[in-house]
Amino acid sequence: MNERDALRALAADLPHAGDDAAVVDGTVITTDMLHERTDFPPGTTRYTAGWRAVGASLSDVAATGARARAAVAVYADEAFDRDDLEAFVAGAVDVCEAVDAEYVGGDLDEHVEFTTATTAVGDVTEAGAVTRSGARPGDALCVTGEWGRSAAALRLFEEGDDAAVERANELFRFTPRVADGVALAESATAMMDSSDGLARSCHQLAEASGVGIEIERDAVPVHPAVEEVAEGSAERFELAAHFGEDFELLCAMPDEEFEAAAEACPAGLTRIGRVVDEPSDDGGPRVTADGDPLPDRGFTHGDE
Template identity: 55%
Template structure:
């Protein structure tokens, strides 16, 4: 059973587990909580600094808060490593604190564990007024993406080519927490692009029981993808399947587009429209497979 099937099974037992984060009611507050695990073999290429690892691991959970339209409150992490080097731990914590600062959240620590490879488990907690789920997209809605896609694909290329400092920069994305919270009033459905654009639209479509039609030329590509990849079809594949760009993929009525854009300085690109479910998931009239890129870094 692969990870996706297993997650599908879990969602049957635990309905709250089927979205980017779980929503919990507590007195008059709606809390949102999410957890993730990243490890060296698949998530941190050789050359990833501990500062970047702390930033990126905590950022991945903050991005899930963003995907629900939540405001981030706090994050914790477990730092698992074969040995505890004081400088590495300091760097990891500095990265965790800085990404929390970028999302107006508080990093409140966590725990250590001795593991065979660097393994980081993070949890983020937030509050939400207008939760935005994966379900809710309606026929005729615009499909939008924030910022641009391919940042992580470019980062992986930069690690491969030895451009380590730049690769680390590319790996330190800004979680779209403020943008997600601002957009949630306008969206009908939202998630983050952590599994790649292709999987994200499949998941939004499946949860909302609709079809989706995308346009290649409308998909915003990170400028560095063009630097590292000449071939256009490879570039397109990387942009739609690599994922872990932690942008927001969302739907909203076209009448809300102007209002939504006014709430955030982050560009909001219309990349397609919601269709009837019979139309399936297509891009420029071709079927878009539900595929992500498995980025084992080792």
């Protein structure tokens, strides 16, 4: 069973397994685990790792439209180097500050590989928690920020020279879209973050909402760093749509709400398509880009 199938199996048993975070009495809770081998390419500093790991959980809070309150992390490694540990904590503290949350510590553990487990909690606003399942035909499909940033960073890590690695670290330190999520909670009918990439996220949102999705390739906002590492629009779209780990938000909302919502989003909001009422063709949800099927392909642990 790969991770996706396992998650589907779990979804039958738990109330919140299909969403980015669980909501209990107005408190949002979400947790993730990241590993050196799969999540932190050679060259990733511990400061960047702390920022990114805690940021990933804050992004899940953002996806529900909640305010971020606090985060904790478990830091596990073969040995504890004081500089590494302090750098990790500094990154964790800074990403929390970037979204007005507090990093309140965590735990240490000895382990065969540098591994970190992060948890963030947040508070649902008056607008309520947004899930993946409320998109309605006719809604505009929107994304925050610019896409392909993490894919570009990975290529720069592979280049390996100092300047490329420094730039890659900078790209890896994304701002979790908490302020955007809070603003979008007012109007979004469905929302999620883009852990698995744009294409796969569209499939997940369509499946959860029982709708179809049509996007336009040229409408997808591509991060400038993608231009630095990819040639031609096909490759750029591949990196922006099928890589993932950009931690931007994908949401649906009534078309007439778009202008006001876009103004309220610090990261910017772009309409990239629309929600349609043909939910499926051959079993999966119907998701198209410029009229052609958009494959449900992205980044899933266990698929590689």
